[in-house]
Amino acid sequence: MQGTQSPEATTEPFIQAARPRWKRLFKVRLTPAQNTSPVAPWMGGKRNLAKRITAILDATPHGLYAEPFVGMGGIFLRRSMRPRAEVINDLGRDITNLFRILQRHYPQFIDCMRFQLTTRVEFERLVATRPDTLTDLERAARFLYLQRTAFGGKATGRNFGVTTTRSATFNLSTLEPMLEEVHARLSGVVIECLPYAEFITRYDRPSALFYLDPPYWGCEDDYGKAMFAPEDFETLAGWMKSGKGKALMSINDAPEIREIFAGFHMEEVQVSYTVARKEAARGRRGELLIRNFTL
Template structure:
């Protein structure tokens, strides 16, 4: 089953019905622009789920709200023959997983314990609205550091490398990671990120 959030209501969408909605969908710039401009509130749950998958697969870098992403040397990323196995694999992998839609503070409080391991992926410093306007403001970085200092369990946090981040999380183990951002209109760019934890970590990324 695919869970689709509609406002505050969460509905269950059947996999066969979703595939049927997308059955005759084609890869088209005009269709991409039409769906991007469409108000999701006017769609059924099935149509909303199909729209999300279509836009995510075809947007440049997989970024919702992004531009139509195609390459002359690659086939279209939206293909029902490929999406079917992907959804099936995701369903199998996530079977038994509990999804929570709670503020991060409540997740830490609810699930903390000696055996807990939290992975945190907050917005980058300087991109606080990237996950949605008003969802995470800059003041929450210091709150996050303070709360992580009090948990019983372990945590791993990934973030961009900024002096402010190094200062706020200086009490923890910090490892620098050098990597390449490939989803860029200007081509691949070298970047640095930080892996922060309250236990010793071994970073294998280069």
């Protein structure tokens, strides 16, 4: 279905129109949540789409919220409503380790970063340091430092980011309040580090609402080699068709994506890209919000 078609007008077979049944089977109660910003940039962090995505998520009844590709939490943290159960996941160990440290060892984490400075020498030293040689606290501090000081929030192939219009990007006096907010927001949240398919299988149930933010089509290796492949989009489409839970996915608008996810609700949106170093590579491009349920 094309993005110009009204969701109410669709007759496609893959759409789950189950809201009345929800009310009979589940006592759904969403409570207000603190809208919090991510503590570091992340390539594909969805800042420009967050308002639209969170509006859909907050308006959809659910008893369990689940994210298989949480990244730095650009959508998870910006939601205004939360159910009783929340679980986030990422196959990147640096990400899940950072969230676990923020959740469980926040005071020690702050002490670990107390005298850190923003310098190219320190950036290059930490890039060269193998994370598996560090303690969990040191690993979390390394990852946060690199994400805040690298150009464009890239997870691989990092380069030191230079700015001449604002203060240093790693400044604990301004960063600490953000970290404290995320620490509080993570209370009661389950944190997993699983392959996305295993995560979905474990948590798929009628009460679940999944937000899917996989790597863009054509950019599957941007977050690490062999972590996601083009064939995985077929797997996601198959689950969205036959799974138990509701799912909302954001992805770049490509002909292959439209073909794979034909039959689901598709909403076209335009997004400004600013990560590219060259001005010619920047601009507005199309993205799709794909869901297997009606609003």
